[in-house]
Structures are given as structure tokens and as C-alpha cells.
Amino acid sequence: MAEILVLVDHTDGAVRKPTLELLTLARRLGEPSAVFLGPGADAATETLGRYGAHRIHVVDAPEVDEYLVTPAVDALTQIAERTGPAAILLPSGPEGKEIAARVALRLGSGLITDAVDVFAGSDGPVTEQSAFAATYQVTAHVTRGAPVITVKPNAVAPEPAPVTPAVEKQDITFGPAATAVRVLSRTPRERGDRPELTEADIVVSGGRGVGGAENFAVVERVADLLGAAVGASRAAVDAGWYPHSHQVGQTGTQVSPQLYLAAGISGAIQHRAGMQTSKTIVAVNKDPDAPIFELADHGVVGDLFEVLPRLADEIERRRG
Structure with a gap:
């Protein structure tokens, strides 16, 4: 062989x-x-x-x-x-x-x-x-x-x-x-308990709709309950709400998880290029005309600050 x-x-x-x-x-x-x-x-x-x-x-x-x-x-x-x-x-x-x-x-x-x-x-x-x-x-x-x-x-x-x-x-x-080029030193990258963005089976991402750095806690709660990595759109990163290392998109990290949950992300082409090959895509957005819904396998039209906490509560309830 x-x-x-x-x-x-x-x-x-x-x-x-x-x-x-x-x-x-x-x-x-x-x-x-x-x-x-x-x-x-x-x-x-x-x-x-x-x-x-x-x-x-x-x-x-x-x-x-x-x-x-x-x-x-x-x-x-x-x-x-x-x-x-x-x-x-x-x-x-x-x-x-x-x-x-x-x-x-x-x-x-x-x-x-x-x-x-x-x-x-x-x-x-x-x-x-x-x-x-x-x-x-x-x-x-x-x-x-x-x-x-x-x-x-x-x-x-x-x-x-x-x-x-x-x-x-x-x-x-x-x-x-x-x-020709020698490595002079190495500094280990600080890692939390969440999986690497590129290797994660599940990614939960927040975008402009999250509204601020402090509000990413609702995204992180769902991610932690699912054992997922946390991502962010370019708009959220450019606003300083989340580190650039978590940006998903054409100019950030390209991911292809089994499940991608996009919360408050409109679905601009730059972001879609970085996650479009995900196996299952779920979108939460209060704008029913958001382009992300054209791509999503499942969509929820609603306020992410109402939908995500209810999702987190349901996950916790089912886990007992």
C-alpha cells in the first residue's frame, strides 16, 4: 500500500x-x-x-x-x-x-x-x-x-x-x-480552559450586536456550557470589545467547526469567508433581513440578550 x-x-x-x-x-x-x-x-x-x-x-x-x-x-x-x-x-x-x-x-x-x-x-x-x-x-x-x-x-x-x-x-x-534564522526565545501563549479557536468542534461568536466588551459575558457563558471556543466579528474586535486573536473572518481566523453559533453578527462577506464551511450554522439576530440568515441552517430572530440566557438556562436544566 x-x-x-x-x-x-x-x-x-x-x-x-x-x-x-x-x-x-x-x-x-x-x-x-x-x-x-x-x-x-x-x-x-x-x-x-x-x-x-x-x-x-x-x-x-x-x-x-x-x-x-x-x-x-x-x-x-x-x-x-x-x-x-x-x-x-x-x-x-x-x-x-x-x-x-x-x-x-x-x-x-x-x-x-x-x-x-x-x-x-x-x-x-x-x-x-x-x-x-x-x-x-x-x-x-x-x-x-x-x-x-x-x-x-x-x-x-x-x-x-x-x-x-x-x-x-x-x-x-x-x-x-x-x-540562517535562529529562534532566540519562546514565550508560551497564555491559554484559558477553552479550546483553540481553529480546533474547536463548537464556536460561539459575538458581533456588533453584543454592544460592548462587558456584554461578551453572555456569549462566554453559552460557550463554556457547550465546551466551545469564543469568536468575535471584525466589528467587535475593531471596537476593542474582544482580542484580535479571536477574530473570525477573512482577515482573522478561518474556522470550520461542527457547530457555529453567531450572535449579533450581521453576516458581512468578510465574516462569512471565515466560517462558511462550518458543518451547522445557527444565527441569532434581531434583524430578520440580516445576511447571516441566508447562510444559517437554523435562525432565531430575536434579541441575543434574551435568547442566549434562555439557551444557557435550558442547557443547564437538561444537564440536571
């Missing part, structure tokens, strides 16, 4: 959810193999095997941890040249897309970014993408070389397929450019 390389996204060996999704997608195409860069591979082996990684290519060289991007490109390119994979899958964040583009160029392969689904076709892997601010769904496949594909989070629910992986240490020859 053809080997499918999956670049592991991890923090000191703690494998992040998008990697588990990539391994699930890789099983549709062939036999998944994980490429683990940096320290912590021992801690990740059980998780990667549980989600179907038959092999784990480990590169525990100081270059991949101390320098930016290029060492990862060197490593992934050389592993691909040695293994001859049928496809290479990477998470679709800023770093993942930069690595993917450089690897594709070095391998002479085609590149597809921001796929929302991947499946096997008669001529190799086929992807689905959202184009023109998610107005169109596009299918595409690479016609030259091993496809290099970045996949957006929440493209698929991770599904275990336990195997016992073979761990192979890889020696990499790093080029002069690999040490």
Missing part, C-alpha cells in the same frame, strides 16, 4: 488534534506514516499509533528546534525522496503552508492548500476547497509528482485505527540556509 506522509503538529510531544485528523484522512489514500520533527517523539508514539501511523520518521536534530522553517523543509523533502510517498499532508496553518510550498517546489510536485476534504480518486488524491470567500466548492487534484496538501482543521473527525508503529530515526543533511 502506498505510503502517505503526515507532518506531525505537536508541542513537546503532545500531538495536536489536526494531526489526528490528517492521519484519519491519510488512511483513505494509503498507509499513513508520521514525520515527527524535534524532541518528544517517545511521548507521541502511542498517540500516533492509535490513529493509524504505521511508521514514525523521527528527526531529533537541534536544527529543527533552534531554527525557523527551513530545517523542517530539508527534513520533509529528504524523507519524501527516500520513501516515495503517494501524498504528503500538512496542517493548514501559516507554518504548515510555508513548509508545504517549499517542499512542493523542491520535489517538483503540485501543491494544494486549505483543503476541507481529501479522498481517493482514480488519478490519485482529490481535494475539496472553498473558493472566493467560500462561495464555491472546488474539487482539484495534482497532475505532477506526489501531491503536497495542507488541510484545514476540522475537515474530519479523528477516528482511531490502532497499530504498532515502527519508529525510524532519520539522519538529515541540512543546507546552509537552514541556519
Whole structure:
């Protein structure tokens, strides 16, 4: 069976959810193999095997941890040249897309970014993408070389397929450019108890209709009861009501959760481009003509300050 390389996204060996999704997608195409860069591979082996990684290519060289991007490109390119994979899958964040583009160029392969689904076709892997601010769904496949594909989070629910992986240490020859930019320091990002916006299965977002920073408490209450991430529209962020890191939209974070709840958001194209691929969309807005209702699977015409507290109370009541 053809080997499918999956670049592991991890923090000191703690494998992040998008990697588990990539391994699930890789099983549709062939036999998944994980490429683990940096320290912590021992801690990740059980998780990667549980989600179907038959092999784990480990590169525990100081270059991949101390320098930016290029060492990862060197490593992934050389592993691909040695293994001859049928496809290479990477998470679709800023770093993942930069690595993917450089690897594709070095391998002479085609590149597809921001796929929302991947499946096997008669001529190799086929992807689905959202184009023109998610107005169109596009299918595409690479016609030259091993496809290099970045996949957006929440493209698929991770599904275990336990195997016992073979761990192979890889020696990499790093080029002069690999040490051009050194990482001088790292500051851990402060995180609360809520899930990451890009990885959350549920996102509850507030917009201009929230009316102020102090009123986001009603949005946060619903989010916490649902175990959701909190998002915000550009209008809410520009007004200083919520941090920019929570902005959902074309110029913010693009999300694709199982459930997206938009409260007090009109549905401008900039916001829609960032959440339109959500599996189920629920909108709460007092304006019955708000564009968000054209997109929503379920809509509530009403004041969010009446609807959301009642929703929160009902969730608490059902949980007993």
C-alpha cells in the first residue's frame, strides 16, 4: 500500500488534534506514516499509533528546534525522496503552508492548500476547497509528482485505527540556509480552559450586536456550557470589545467547526469567508433581513440578550 506522509503538529510531544485528523484522512489514500520533527517523539508514539501511523520518521536534530522553517523543509523533502510517498499532508496553518510550498517546489510536485476534504480518486488524491470567500466548492487534484496538501482543521473527525508503529530515526543533511534564522526565545501563549479557536468542534461568536466588551459575558457563558471556543466579528474586535486573536473572518481566523453559533453578527462577506464551511450554522439576530440568515441552517430572530440566557438556562436544566 502506498505510503502517505503526515507532518506531525505537536508541542513537546503532545500531538495536536489536526494531526489526528490528517492521519484519519491519510488512511483513505494509503498507509499513513508520521514525520515527527524535534524532541518528544517517545511521548507521541502511542498517540500516533492509535490513529493509524504505521511508521514514525523521527528527526531529533537541534536544527529543527533552534531554527525557523527551513530545517523542517530539508527534513520533509529528504524523507519524501527516500520513501516515495503517494501524498504528503500538512496542517493548514501559516507554518504548515510555508513548509508545504517549499517542499512542493523542491520535489517538483503540485501543491494544494486549505483543503476541507481529501479522498481517493482514480488519478490519485482529490481535494475539496472553498473558493472566493467560500462561495464555491472546488474539487482539484495534482497532475505532477506526489501531491503536497495542507488541510484545514476540522475537515474530519479523528477516528482511531490502532497499530504498532515502527519508529525510524532519520539522519538529515541540512543546507546552509537552514541556519540562517535562529529562534532566540519562546514565550508560551497564555491559554484559558477553552479550546483553540481553529480546533474547536463548537464556536460561539459575538458581533456588533453584543454592544460592548462587558456584554461578551453572555456569549462566554453559552460557550463554556457547550465546551466551545469564543469568536468575535471584525466589528467587535475593531471596537476593542474582544482580542484580535479571536477574530473570525477573512482577515482573522478561518474556522470550520461542527457547530457555529453567531450572535449579533450581521453576516458581512468578510465574516462569512471565515466560517462558511462550518458543518451547522445557527444565527441569532434581531434583524430578520440580516445576511447571516441566508447562510444559517437554523435562525432565531430575536434579541441575543434574551435568547442566549434562555439557551444557557435550558442547557443547564437538561444537564440536571
